[in-house]
Amino acid sequence: MSSPVPPGTSVATLRVNGEERTVAFPTHHTLLEVLREELGLTGTKHGCELGECGTCTVLVDGKPVLSCLVLAVEAEGHAVETVEGLQQGNQLHPLQSAFADLGAAQCGYCTPGILMASKALLAENPAASREQIAVALSGNLCRCTGYQKILEAVEWAGRTLCGENAPPARECSFGAPLPEEVQRG
Amino acid sequence: MAERSEKQDGAAAKPEAAREIAVARNIVGTPYRRVDGRAKVTGQTRFADDLSFPRMVHMRLVRSIVPHARIVSIDTSKAAAMPGVLAFLVGKDMPNTFGILPVSQDEHALCIDKVRFVGDPVVAIAALTDDQAYEASLAVRVEYESLETIATVEEAIATSEPRIHDYSDEGNIHKKVSMQFGELEEGFAEADEIFEDVLLFEGNTHLPMEQHATVAVPEDDGRITVWSSTQTPHYLHRSLAKVLELPASRIRVIACPNGGGFGGKSDPFNHEIAAAKMALRLGRPVKICLTREEVFYCHRGRHPVLMKLRTGFKRDGRMTAQHLQTALDGGAYGSYGVASTYYTGALQTVTYELPRYRFDSVRCFTNKPPCGPKRGHGTPQPRFGLEVHLDKVAVKLGIDPADIRLNNLVQPNTITANWLKVGSIGLKKCIEAVVAGSGWRERRGKLPHGRGLGLACGSYLSGAGLPIYWNHMPQSGVQLKLDRSGCVAAFCGQTEIGQGSDSVLAGIVAEVLGIELLDIRLCVADTDLTPVDLGSYSSRVTLMMGNAALQAAQRARELVARAVSEQLKVPQDRLVFAERRVFDSEDPSKGLSWPEACVCAESRFGTLGTTGSYIPPRSPGRYRGAGVGPSPAYSYSATVVEVEVDPETGLYRVEHVWMAHDVGKAINPVLVMGQIEGSVYMGLGEALMEEQVFRRLPKNRSNALVHKHPSMLEYKSPTFLEMPKVTSYIIEDPDPNGPFGAKEVGQGPLLPMMPAIANAIFDAVGVRVDQIPVHPHLVAKALEEKARGKEPRVGPRAFPSIDFGTPLRVPTPAEGGDGQAVNQDEAKVRTGTGTMTEREEALRGTKR
């Protein structure tokens, strides 16, 4: 016979990346903590645990949320998606390929959160403009990339999702062509 | 969508021409997916806090809440009775000091009798869960007896007692340096005009997205493995051995991929050492992950620097002499500070001809988190000073700011007044590119009021010429293992902090052996298994590890070539390594596949392995202090930025950045672009908003000196919305010292950003803000001054008066010097004591 759940502890069935798991955890623990500790899904990162940096972004019912600000118990009955659920089998999601190819993930620490926020954006609007992407991702800090490669990668993935095969401009990988007068010099 | 192959398709794909056999480059110079790219986009990369081990427990630190005090007592009794609590450590459990530099071993893993800043760690607590450790940390009582707080450089200079440390050059002046290269007064006498500027660069911090974390795992009989988010596993290894009093061979440090470093994870840290000690005490794995607030206390970020430049100019814009004075606010510990001090003067000579030069500097101890190396280490502050100074002088002399630079460039392959040997210099092309790209000639000074352009340049090291502690061993080593499978394993101590060093290592080995990135398995940053590489700092990895990798790969190629040549009866020099084959250049059908070639070599020579290592060339400087500044190669950058300023409010936006960077040779252009853009971003943040500043709590609440905003919300940094359009030019002026000619790119492009923005604001609205950050309210204040007919400027007025004594005098190459000082042995000469002295003494010892 199972003993009753001790006070301060919760048992919940969470549906993460389409898979259900029943876990016990301290009731005050956040979705971030339970994903990382009880479920072993360490792909979701943290940079502040105070809702300030966007690093811990996951999708709940398709919407980006800061998993450090959501109690795990609140997630019961909702569909949670994390970076681990992005790829299909061994195939990367277009966002993942684009980030990898363009070096939009440098240290890669902000990447899972930005990928999830981008996924939500592209699901709504795969043809999002650069400005729309910037606004959608403005709650996610990245200290490495200067955001350029991320914008280019999200645009590229959006085009791919629209069925276009249009890789980013050569300039993204090689830099701008030198002005003519310089080449001559 | 079908997954893309290792190399990009479409526009970024390998050009068809490169597929042609023989001499064509396989990988180097083409954009390829970074080797750790897939792991980073799938969540598989394991950062330190992602690790967990059976029986692992959690540790927290109790940190000081007062800035400067004696520890009277520590009471852990209440905490000890709390659930889950396992053990405590206090200062006396780890009495040995440590620190990154041999001359400033001034840290304890936990404070012993004194705390020196709010955040200094005092007690470590281990408990079964992190929650329990946290609860217990709140129950520890520490009683303090307050000492006077030293808050600023001025206070440090004025207050010799109480001393924050019992060692220093004098009182609370940690370090005092004065050196003079050439006959300075002659230089000033030759000048047509002499200009002076006083400027301030406020401190700021790295803010890596990953909070520092460490997991220490005791193993076997008295061995321990420490996994950590560190940029310098080798130096951490040495500090652990020293503090734990264990043979280094029983300690294994593994640097996890860092979630951003920028210099902030280059020191050995309290929490790393305490976690190891705790693990040894408990006999079980111990993890600590710092909170974001604690990361602000670890700091080691940009030193606040007050500086004064006095420069003699000819009317045509040539410099005749410069006297630079800098004062650094070092915070509470030495860290890299002695090196930082020298760096605020060392690279002043590598961009524009400066025939005579004097440099004075002090670094002070204050009761704030320690400053150290942040991207650009000590050089962005004087670079800001120099580039703004030049801009002002150009305007006064009526010279285009681009021309004052172009006309005075240091020539390639020369030795500067302070005895730095510079090799390739692509700066001319960098300036020309951004000038042309931005329409500088047509637009500067002619845009509507409120809109302006600013230009600045910079240069940075491709690795420091000397290691942090004196030795004659390689600064980087690479070991290769090849076998019949065709897999090549590359072992190297280098640390991936996001800059792409794994990809450079794999790329170079694959290039030389003509194989693919997927044929290479990396084992990196593991002090037990990999040859030493000193770490990811000073932009050293591509050049130093790259050269070591090149040598190891060339030796492997030689082995394989000898065996294949014998088997195929083809002369060795006709063999081509490309496309996973080894074949005859005259008859490409005659050849072996790469795995067959490995079988052939393994059959001929037995187990296959090679090593490569790199030691930088010796620098010509022989004076004390000459150890800081030399590098095998210098990168160069130039930028033009365009700003839009609201003349009413001072609010401004950077609209466009043109950045050109001379990287020597882009090993992987797409990663070079990433480093340029990331540097532009970080420089932008420093110019616009980032500052690590402090305030006093009210008198009735302890009056303690505390961090103004140790949180990511309040420490402002640019988001997607602040980022302007960036046009980057990759300039390649190959340096013979770099692998394939490559130089650094991770830090250099940051340097010109701050002065370019300040200069652009001047072009836009005619006011000078001589301090960083250039806050909008300062722009507004300068505009008010201007409106009132006063000097249209805000910024510091004066440099403190400091007795620097007699400078160390070093004749320049042009004066026929030999790199030595002429008054080295004079008493009371203020020189670079410390690490540099030790190095020089060691050097003399070996010469004898």
Ligand code: FES
């Ligand atoms: S961890 Fe920073 S917002 Fe959640």
Ligand code: FES
């Ligand atoms: S890639 Fe490092 S923080 Fe974004």
